[in-house]
Amino acid sequence: MKEITLYTLALQNLRRKPYRAVVIGLCVAVATGSLFAATIVLRGVQHSLTVGRARLGADLIVVPIGHEVPAQEAFITGQPSTFYMPDDIKEIITALPGVQQTSTQVFIETLSNASCCIGEFFLVGFEPETDFTISPWLATHLDGEALGPFDIIVGDRILLREDETVIFYGTAFNVVGVLEKTGMGIDRTIYVPMEGMRTMIADSSELAEKTLTVAPEEISSILVSVAPNADILDVAERIEANLDNAKVFTAAQLNQAVGNQLQGVLGVTFGVTIAMWLMSLLTIGLVFSLTVNERQRELGILRAMGAQRQAIFRLVMGEAGLFTGLGGLVGLASAAILLAGFSRLIQLRLHIPYLLPNWFEIVGISFLLLVLSLLTGALASLHPALSSSKMEPYAAIRQGE
Amino acid sequence: MSRNNGSKPKNAPVINIEKINKHYQQGNEIVRAVDDVSLQVLSGDFVSITGRSGSGKTTLLSLIGGLTMPTAGHIEIFNQPLESLDDAALSTLRARRIGFVFQFASLIPTLTALDNVRLPGLFGSGQVNPKDAANLLSWVGLSDKLHNFPSELSGGQQTRVALARALANHPDLLLADEPTGNLDVETEHEILTLLSDLNRERGMTILLVTHNPELARHGTRHLVMHNGMLTENQDIIANKKVPIYD
């Protein structure tokens, strides 16, 4: 038969007042769960930006003036966008001091393609000779084998896999590789060698349902890599000073654009969570004061049985810890399940990049939040625990009469 | 049932009180709950204390049990001066050598009768064996109620469980404060008979506080508390009629 311990007693007391336990547990669960979700989303965004920027490889991105926002959207969420500028800009930029490398890209939006999947996808034409975004990946994954003009690399969220063939605007392409997940727009992008892209555009009048009207000298963006000893912002200013119809944004500005999206939502979430936490603290403190007051006689009788002051203290604190600890666990589990289920929805609705942080970090955050929920219980019940343990047994027993 | 049954000389002093006082402030007045009381109780005694409500008898019992401290005076329990004991030592004394029974049983409602009896094991010298707990409950006549919860027991049955609980750690002294206060006459006598058996057959030293002098007959000594002062009542022992205190 099992032992009777202080823990048994605390557990019994939880069962005596189930509604009270649920109220306290729920307060803590919601506060813990909200904080967990907000933290993981924030860390997920940061993780995605780090991975995505590393993949992108560029320090600066040049786009036609007035198209910065759709361009940023394209990089962040992969929402297709098409805009064009003359390609002579590239020579101007390449000649500027501080510019190490440049590479052009052409953006095309696909039509909804029933043979592949429903939805529009982002075709990005790139120059294999000058590109520094895809090439590093090619070097490690395809042993640096040269790409044919109709060999394409797809992002993780495209429903195509290696060796599959797909037709865009009447031209057939072969999938030779799939990029790793970044949580950013790259995941919904299909990279097409420029030669293949230009051929597709030229043949679209004959082969496709819709004719593409992109001129051979038109490009959509220029990716710039800055020299190691140069200042990125200086180079950016220099580029804009030398061009009339183009705008430059840095990868840092990309982060800022995301930050702006998030600020409002996360700010409110963190604010609400902290308010809830404080409310939980007050609620638990009040409930425990009431509980301890009701049970003075019982605690006095425990003292008469031989319980020392510290045993009473540990009993009351232990009960609070049990309530809040369980609430914290439920909150964490619920938030984890909801986040796992709805992370994509959150990403799409908030227009943010998101990549799950590594497991070590998630476990660490969970552990910290669990400790926080236990501390909440401890803090809230400190006064009732102290006062009940200090009370003279006789006074406690008489209080119940 | 008593730890020292047979090993202790029968008439060794268990309780030794010298001129204890318990005063407290109530508004502008000083209330003398216990006023200059001296008392000696020997091992094997069954002392009953009667008196009006508010006469100080419960306070006296609590002072003896170390549940409260006197304003003045000296208390020795088992030759240990209580004023020299810290909370830990006092708690240990209560856990191992003193059993309490109160007017309201105050059992833990979510523990069975058996587990309630085992509860003192948390604070004593070790877990109370379920077999021992079951034996205690059998002795108080509840062998068929081991796994019932307090809500399933009558008032009298709950008091019996409380009595069994008080004996779980094999105390040498039992302090009972109005244990039958809210019970019917028949049950009152049943409980008192148990206490008498405990004293007669097992030599348990018992201090019983009751408002009913009729019940006081069960004891070997009868004391009366009045306005904080204690007197020996020879009339009860001589079987004379005395008024019932409420």
Add this chain to the structure above:
Amino acid sequence: MKRLSTSGIVVAVLGLLIIITPIVLPVCEGLLELVNGKQVPMRCHWTARAEMIFGALIVVVGLMIAFLKKPGERQRLYHQVALLGLVTILTPLFILPTCMNPDMSCNVGTKPALVILGGLVLIAGLLGSRAPKTPPETIE
């Protein structure tokens, strides 16, 4: 009115939430054109329909549990609840799966909500169908 079973009410509420999920988090609205030119709803449309039916069944069983007296009868119904929960989970995943594209509304909203609610129904069913507490150990 005699006391209703709280857990029965909880099951009924979960069933109700399953019914309204495709309304609050709708599946894809577009139509597919077949080779013969006919336009049909996407397959997630049928997933949603099926789930709403399961939700209605869960509501009915939940209410039956709420109003029943005998624990034995309730236990049998809890087995059915567990089964319905399992079916609710499996339908959008395997039986009548939603669209292939993971970014479609049926996959980002409807499916996770239904799987989570189905999971809660399954847990409720499993917990409720546990055997009644065994009699306490006897002391010899």
